[in-house]
Structures are given as structure tokens and as C-alpha cells.
Amino acid sequence: MNNLPPLAERMRPKCLHDYLGQEHLVGKKGVLRKTMESGSLPSMLFCGPPGVGKTTLANIISASLNRPLITLNAVKSGVKDVREAIEKAYHLKEQDEVLPILFIDEIHRLSKPQQDSLLGAVERGILTLIGATTENPSFVIIPSLLSRCQAFIWEYLEERDLLGLLEKAIKEDVVLNEKSIDIKEHEALLCISGGDAQKLLNIFELLVNQLGDDKIVLTNDVVMHAVKQNIAYYDQAGERHQDVISAFMHSMRGSDPNGTVYWLARMLEAGEDPRFIARRMLILASEDIGNANPNALLLAQSCLQSVQAIGMPESQLILSQTAIYLATSSKSNSETTAMGRQFA
Template sequence: MNNLPPLAERMRPRTLDDYVGQKHLVGPGAVLRKAIESGNLPSMIFWGPPGVGKTTLAYIISQGLSRPFFSLSAINSGVKDVREVIEKASLLKQGGQTLPVLFIDEIHRFSKSQQDSLLGAVERGIVTLIGATTENPSFEVISALLSRCQVYILQHLEESDLLALLNKAMTEDEVLKHKNITLKEHEALLRLSGGDARKLLNIFELLLNAIDAPEIVVTNDAVLENVQQNMALYDKAGEQHYDIISAFIKSMRGSDPNGAVYWLARMLVGGEDPTFIARRMLILASEDIGNANPNALLLAQSCFDAVKVIGIPESQLILSQTAIYLATSPKSNSATTAIGAAIALVKQTGDLPVPLHLRNAPTKLMKNIGYGKEYKYAHSYEGNFIDQDFLPEAIRGTIIYDPGNNARENEAREKMKKYWTQRYKY
């Protein structure tokens, strides 16, 4: 058995009919399945969480269309590796072979220059690119390359999908089908795997190897006793990736610098991408601090820029400084609430006309029909303020921004009460 590949590899599906999950893409009549069956395959990006079958799907596509398959990982490949693969693909094309598929795992980790090296090959039709990413490609893939790719979103596997994988392994795997296995409980298996099919099968195999008995009964206690102690403290490609970043964000939102730095350290020791951490802090600076301390956004942006320039290990100091600053800053979600309320109002009321006095009047005709006529230039009045309406008539007087209860926004509230006495009365 030691000479066999791992269970996850042995159970890797070879056809779309064996593929588990993603029915919205590869089920009967689904968009990607139609493209595959037609043979008219675009370059594409698979975006989704770990362990949902991105790599497997790329391989199934290439094999189903009888195309040469090249695979690179962005973690350990550079521009030189990309160019070598493209050169091989170009020779195949010149030799009259079918268009090769080039699969790039974790394409979000490629630098701009590395992605640029792919662009020409995609444009010239030397390869069909399939990139896989766990991050939003809109932020991580250069626009020129992204515009030439179709983005397909892969979803978390359902509980029924994961159980189907386990049952399939017990009945069809060349090793497990000869064992007497009873799956009495499965909750711990699913929780530890975090919905990652590959990790689920690895955990299952680890458990079965740890139990030396003629009959193996899988229970939650057995899983926790035999597997959990052997798992890594932080798996940046699994469930804990999301759990720990959640704990990190909630610690800063909850104004606990100790929790914030602890979870930051957990991510750094586990090898998390520092730009991912900095990006999340940038979001939090507006979402949870906002106008209670506008400098938080400036520091978070500086942190993000510095991390990209400096890298690890030095940037861990900048990340720590920023996390502590954000955790100890006053909190307000008033800006988040305001834009949410405004968007809901727009969806509810539709395209309300802009009041005439607020409209631009670049031509004489527009001026003659009243565009901009009643507009009052605030700087021409005492205190640089004059009472006038800036909302469409149908929603005039609506309060969208409600200042938070903190020193800076309490000051803003008093100013609003002074200016807009009929709106901000409290």
C-alpha cells in the first residue's frame, strides 16, 4: 500500500460524469459543459475556495478534448518556466497538434511581469490558458489578461457531495473496498476538512491507517483522537484560513490589540500571503473605523503599499503596527451603513431626476430652460454654507448618514444640527 499514491489522487475523477459538485458549470446543459462539448474552449479563470476541483476540472477538460496539458504552480514557477512551456506549446502548434492547455495553479501569486509573459501566448492562440485562484481575479489578474479570459466561479462543495466522495472511496478504491469500514458519524470529518475534498480524503486515509482493527467504525471521537492532533496549526489553503482571518478581523473590530497580534502571528507563522492580510486591514479601516478616525484608512493604505514593496519578514513589523493601531482606534460603521442605505434607496426609487438647480449648464439653451439657475454657491455665504436641497424632490429631507457615537462624529453631528436644523434634531 505504501507504494500507492494517496487516496485523494487515486480517487481523482477522470471524466465530467465522475466529477463531483459544480453542477451549475458542468451539469447537463450547463455553460462550461456546453463549451467543452462544442470544442470551442476559451481561456478561463477558475475562481473558488480550496479543494473544490479546480485542478481536476482543468485536467478533465484537456483529456476530454485530447489536448496536450501543461501545468505550472505560481508558487514555484518564474518567467523562465512560463516561457519554456510556451515555447514547447508553440512547437506543438507548429507541428500541427491540437491547441495545448496551460494550467496555472494559484495564478493570483504571479507578478505582473509573469502574467505579462502569458498574455502574448494567449493573444496569439498558442495556448488555452486555465488559471486557478482562491482570490478575486478582478484584483489579482492584470486587466489585459483578464479581459481575454472567461471567469467561472466554483462553489463550496455541499455536504451531500462530500459524503458521496467518502462512499465512493469506500466502495471503489482498490484498497478501501477490501476493508470493513462503517461510517457511523461524519460531522468531525467534514468540519476538519472545511469542505475541501482533497483534504477530506487525506484525513479519511490518515484515520483508517491509524486504526488497526478488522472492523473500522468511523465516529467523531475516533476522528478527533486520531487525526486532529496530527493536523497543522494553520492551513492557509483550508478552513482555518477563513476562521483565523475572521478571528483577526473580529479582534480588531472588538478593539483587542492582543487578539489582533496573536491571530496575525498565527497567519505569519503559517505562511499566509502578507498582502492578503494588509488588504483585509484596508477594508476594515473603512468598514469598522471610518470617520471615527479617518487616519486609519491612510495608515492601512500605507501598510498595504509597504508590504508589497518590502515583503516578508520585515513587513511583519508594519503589519503588527497597523493591526494594533486599527484595534485601538475608535470604531464607527456609519459610512458602511450610509452607503448601504443609499444603495437600497436607489434600488427602491429608481432613477429620480436631478433637481434643475444642481444640473450642469454648459450651453445657452440649458441655461435658458433653468439648468443651474437657482443653485447657490456655498462659498459666497457666511460660514461657507447656505440651506438648499441636494436630493431629488421625491426623497427630499431623507437622512442617509447617521453619525456614530464617537468624538469626531459627535462633532460632525453638532455641525449637521447647526446646518440642517429640520433634519438632525437629535
């Protein structure tokens, strides 16, 4: 059992039948499902928060269409890696083989020269590009590449999807189905995971391993007690810093006030500069809410000025109030925001 992959990997869907959420994309009338069924696959950008199934769907598409999948991570890949992937695609074409799908995770981290190097192959149909990003593609993808790709917007998984995932894991996972697990309260689990299915399963597996008993009862108090020791695990110079600030931003964009406050508390507990947090909220108020609610930008600007003038610990209340307001604004303007991204 010790050699098994993590729970999140063991529960990764292999086909659309097992895929949870994103009904607007892969439901019976979903545009991506229809595209897959037609067999004609355009180059695409999957845009949305982490842990909602972008990478998983790329794998399912590749398997369903029997097309080879070349995977790159933009954080670790350079121009050389991109060129090697394109050369492999040209080689397959020369051999009259099935043309590949090139999946690039975190595509917004590619530099302009790296993105430029993709244009020729995408234009000629040598490969089909699928890029996954957590950012607004209009701001991070060069216009010439953006114009050659169809953008699809991913949404946060709904509560019923996340709870369904946990129930499925308890019933079907080779390790969990041997234990008696009763989730009496789920709010803390969902809050800490921030709507990220992969993070939810990782936390759930951690809890099961920590509690260790054959009969496990999970309540909000049990969950918070088990994970509170990890709240300050936060490296301001490394990837953990980016993960936490990203989760904070996505909670606001996803209209999740509880998750927003959790990630804010986690950053402040770890000693994050409150001015950095205020600046990020100012950016979100401008880019994600904008003219749909001009007061959001004014409040975020006032928050930044107040934080600079007052400092900590008094600023934490101002930060919390502003973050909750932005999350609420995102909720009331979610359709407007999604429409703006769709046509951006």
C-alpha cells in the first residue's frame, strides 16, 4: 500500500462518465463534449481556478480521440522543450502518424518567445494545442496565439460535486473502502480546500492517515484541529507563497467569502506583508470586477491607503472587510465577469 500514488491521483477520472462538474463544457449539451464527439479538435485554452479538472480533461480528450499527448509544464520548460515537442509533432506527420495534442500546463508562464515558437505549428495544424491557465488569457497570452485558440472558462466545483467526490473516494478507493469513515460535518473540509478538488483529496487523505483508526468520524472541529498546525506552512520566496496567494485570489473570484477569509488569515499568520495583500486586492477589483461595480476599486484603493497608514495588527480587520466585499462583488457580478472574459 505504501507504494500507491496519492489519493488525488488514484481518483483521477479516466473518462467523461466519471468526470465531475463543468456541465456547461462536458455535460450532455456541453460544447466541449460536442467537439470531442465530432472528432474535430481546435487548439484551446482552458481558463479557470486550480483543481477543477483542466489537466484531467486534457488526458481524457487524448485517450478518447486516440491521439498521443505531449505534456509540458511552463514553469519547468524552456524554448528548447517547446521546440522539441514541435519537432516530435513534425516527425509524426512525416511518418503519417496521428498528430499529437500538446498540453501545456500554466501556459501563462511561457515567455513571449516561447509562445511565438508555437504559432507555426498551431497555424499549420501540425499539433493541437491545449493550454491550461489560472489567469485571464487576454493579459498573459500573446494576441497572435490567442486568436488561434478557442478559450473555455472553467468554474469552481459546486459543493455537491466536491461532496460527491469524497463519497466516491470512500466507496471506491482501494485504501479508504477498508475503513469506516463518517463525514458528519463537511464545511471545514470544503473551506480549507478552497474549491480545489485535488487539494480536497490531499487534505482528506492526510486526515485519514493522521487519525489512523478503522472508525473515523470527521467534524469541523476534528478537521481544524488536525490541520491548524500547518496553517503557517508558507514560504514567501517559494511556490507555497504563490499557491496561497493564488488560492486567496481564486476564492474572491469564486465568490467564496469563507475561503477568502481563511486564506487571508493564513497569509497574515505567516507574516505576509499586508501591503502586498492590499495591492493584490486592488488589482482584482480593477481587472475582475471593474466597471460592473466601480465602488470595489474605490474600496480596494482606500484599503491600501489605510494599511499603509495604520500597519498591523489593526489592518487585519480592514483587509478582511475589503476581501469579503470583493468576494461578494464577484458573486453579484460573476455573470458579467465571465462574459467579459469570454469575449476578451
